[in-house]
Amino acid sequence: MFARSFQLDQLRKSKCDSTIKIIFGIRRSGKSTLINQYQAWLKQDGISCRQIKTIDFEQDLNFFALNITTIVNKIKKSLIKEQVNYLFLDELESLPNYQQLVRQLVKLTNVDLYITGSDHQICKLAQHFPSQLIAVRPFRFHEFIDFHHQPADFTSLYHYLNRGGFPFVQNIRDDASVRNYSEDVLNTIILKGLMQHPGLVNPNLLKHLITFLAHHPGVPINVSQAVAALQERNIQVSNKTLASYLAFVQEGFLFTACPELNLTTGTVKKTNVQYFPVDPGFRCLLTNHQGALSATNLTMLVYNELTARGFQVYSGQKGRHPVTFIATRGTKRLFFQFNFSFLNQAAYDRAINGLRHLPATAERTLIIAKPGDHAWGKDEEFAAISLLDWLVNE
Incomplete structure (x- = not known):
């Protein structure tokens, strides 16, 4: 235990x-x-x-x-x-x-x-x-490597993205059994959740919805877009009904909603929401893909880590200069820009424009997945840290 x-x-x-x-x-x-x-x-x-x-x-x-x-x-x-x-x-x-x-x-x-x-x-x-x-959430990355007595490297990160963080899964040896267990967890959440929400009666719609969300983590989605995407799969649903099912997947902790915060006006855009699965293993299960070390999967990991640290997390928009995440806790507000890697200085400059357009007093951090794959100039206005270091050093 x-x-x-x-x-x-x-x-x-x-x-x-x-x-x-x-x-x-x-x-x-x-x-x-x-x-x-x-x-x-x-x-x-x-x-x-x-x-x-x-x-x-x-x-x-x-x-x-x-x-x-x-x-x-x-x-x-x-x-x-x-x-x-x-x-x-x-x-x-x-x-x-x-x-x-x-x-x-x-x-x-x-x-x-x-x-x-x-x-x-x-x-x-x-x-x-x-x-x-x-x-209580599925294991975070640092808990995963502690459990398995592994170093914090890209090999262990790859295994975490594929296996996920549910505690019982960590003792299962073969991939097929991991998948069967994860599917059993998902079906239990769906069935027991629907039993406690008598107004929701369509498990097929729910399964299609969470599959759609799992394919699009970090993509801004509104209800109308989701309805249109499901209708393309011959799933007929109204905006009002789908909104109820979207609320359900959040209440059951399957997905967490990340709304957009307009940094110019200070308002939250409730119709432009990103949804992230609570565990990377669910994304693998629902998309039937391996959890590669991709920008999409690692952005999901950064978001889940911020929520595990007790932050309310938003995506950030300031004119044409986006910030990956804005994390708030009490009166504290932190700004994070995440990038997989940079090919050259110009790519670096484009990526950090969002951080540079924030007030000088803002606490800003650049998180980089593969810092050894590029060269960039040091910028004293904000901290830069590798993803692996950031994940294991809260």
């Missing part, structure tokens, strides 16, 4: 701090494993097994026959009086009206509450209750 040290530290620091710990992320990304590791730490820290309670709402179907009041009373009876009880509600979004259950449980003074969910809707609990949001 590979330890997610960052997430474990988040849990340890927030132990008994009166917040709800909401652990969220795509299915099979390791949420339950993280919980098991944290519970083992609690026991090492002197917490008795009787104080640790876990309810898996996907596996224990008995709770679905009960109303919320009955469930609360059932939980209350299991608690140890005059001691802190560590209550873990796994895949809580499976339970209808789970918000009402949380509203009752937060009133209990002897409960430290932990919730996991595979739908982004679970994060909305943080709008109503003091909460700590803890994201």
